[in-house]
Amino acid sequence: xxxCNRTAATLSFLVLLFGSLAFAASEVLxxxxxxxxxxYAELTFQFRCPKCQNQNVADSNAPISVDIRQKTxxxxxxxxxxxxxxxxxxxxxxxxxxxxxxxxxxxxxxWVVPAVVLLSGLILLxxxxxxxxxxxxxxxxxxxxxxxxxxxxxxx
Amino acid sequence: MNxxxxxxxxxxxxxxxxxxxxxxxxxxxxxxxxxxxLTGEPLPDFKLSELQDEKAFLSRDDITGEPMLxxxxxxxxxxxxxxHPVLNALAAxxxxxxxxxxxxxxxxxxxxxxxxxxxxxxxxxxxxxDLGFDLGxxxxxxxxxxxxxxxxxxxxxxxxxxxxxxxxxxxxxxxMV
Numbered sequence: 001x002x003x004c005n006r007t008a009a010t011l012s013f014l015v016l017l018f019g020s021l022a023f024a025a026s027e028v029l030x031x032x033x034x035x036x037x038x039x040y041a042e043l044t045f046q047f048r049c050p051k052c053q054n055q056n057v058a059d060s061n062a063p064i065s066v067d068i069r070q071k072t073x074x075x076x077x078x079x080x081x082x083x084x085x086x087x088x089x090x091x092x093x094x095x096x097x098x099x100x101x102x103x104x105x106x107x108x109x110x111w112v113v114p115a116v117v118l119l120s121g122l123i124l125l126x127x128x129x130x131x132x133x134x135x136x137x138x139x140x141x142x143x144x145x146x147x148x149x150x151x152x153x154x155x156x
Numbered sequence: 157m158n159x160x161x162x163x164x165x166x167x168x169x170x171x172x173x174x175x176x177x178x179x180x181x182x183x184x185x186x187x188x189x190x191x192x193x194l195t196g197e198p199l200p201d202f203k204l205s206e207l208q209d210e211k212a213f214l215s216r217d218d219i220t221g222e223p224m225l226x227x228x229x230x231x232x233x234x235x236x237x238x239x240h241p242v243l244n245a246l247a248a249x250x251x252x253x254x255x256x257x258x259x260x261x262x263x264x265x266x267x268x269x270x271x272x273x274x275x276x277x278x279x280x281x282x283x284x285x286d287l288g289f290d291l292g293x294x295x296x297x298x299x300x301x302x303x304x305x306x307x308x309x310x311x312x313x314x315x316x317x318x319x320x321x322x323x324x325x326x327x328x329x330x331x332m333v
Contacts, residue, residue, distance in 0.1 A: 092292040
């Protein structure tokens with residue numbers, strides 16, 4: 001009965017494999033069109049579950065994530081824009097609920113600082129290479145030439 | 157510009173980062189705490205039935221007017237049971253508590269209040285969690301401190317204990333009264 005054991009093992013392995021591949025989100029939704037489905041997938045992917053640590057709403061089983069998915073689905077079918085839906089969630093769950101920060105007075109430095117650092121780094125690099133090349137063009141004085149000549153002659 | 161100073165910049169940056177991370181580690185910043193969008197904002201309006209009477213509808217104006225605690229609770233929530241005696245004691249000492257029965261079953265909720273006493277002046281029945289969603293609730297229990305104007309002053313997540321009330325929350329409540 002060895003083959004029987006082996007088949008059972010293979011089967012249970014397959015069940016485990018495909019079982020774990022299934023999405024955490026379990027509700028079955030029907031969309032009016034493909035565009036809505038894509039926007040739904042995109043929105044729930046970028047919403048962050050307020051109850052769990054670093055899991056997005058699309059992948060979370062927390063009751064609050066189910067609610068957020070439900071609300072997103074409803075608002076999409078009521079004709080709200082993506083930005084409306086994001087604003088709606090931020091009004092209730094603060095900026096914590098979105099992974100991609102919105103541009104504001106507080107968050108502007110997220111875009112500004114890398115640009116400033118990159119620019120100042122470039123300027124610094126250019127300056128340092130320039131000053132180094134100017135140093136190497138240092139000419140020898142006449143005294144130095146004489147000394148060099150005598151030294152070379154002494155050796156031969 | 158002094159060249160040696162330029163080479164010290166990375167060191168300064170790394171030292172500053174150590175400072176920030178070290179501060180977060182020592183001061184015990186809780187990464188799980190989610191700020192409330194409602195702090196300083198008026199309590200959202202709603203139209204839901206009373207827990208004890210499904211024909212009696214309540215709205216924001218029916219519960220606001222005096223300082224109060226708005227407590228989100230449910231019979232499926234384990235820490236609500238743990239928090240319940242504390243709420244009973246607070247209600248007995250004169251704190252006005254409004255309950256929001258969150259995503260629960262009316263019969264089970266009434267049975268719970270019958271068994272463990274009822275600290276709530278009014279109990280709003282929110283079976284779908286609609287009001288909870290507008291409040292930015294992520295689970296139960298949660299407690300909102302609402303002043304006489306109906307503005308949220310503070311939101312507390314998790315069960316209130318005697319210790320927590322004495323150490324921190326009482327002061328927030330007293331400021332509203």
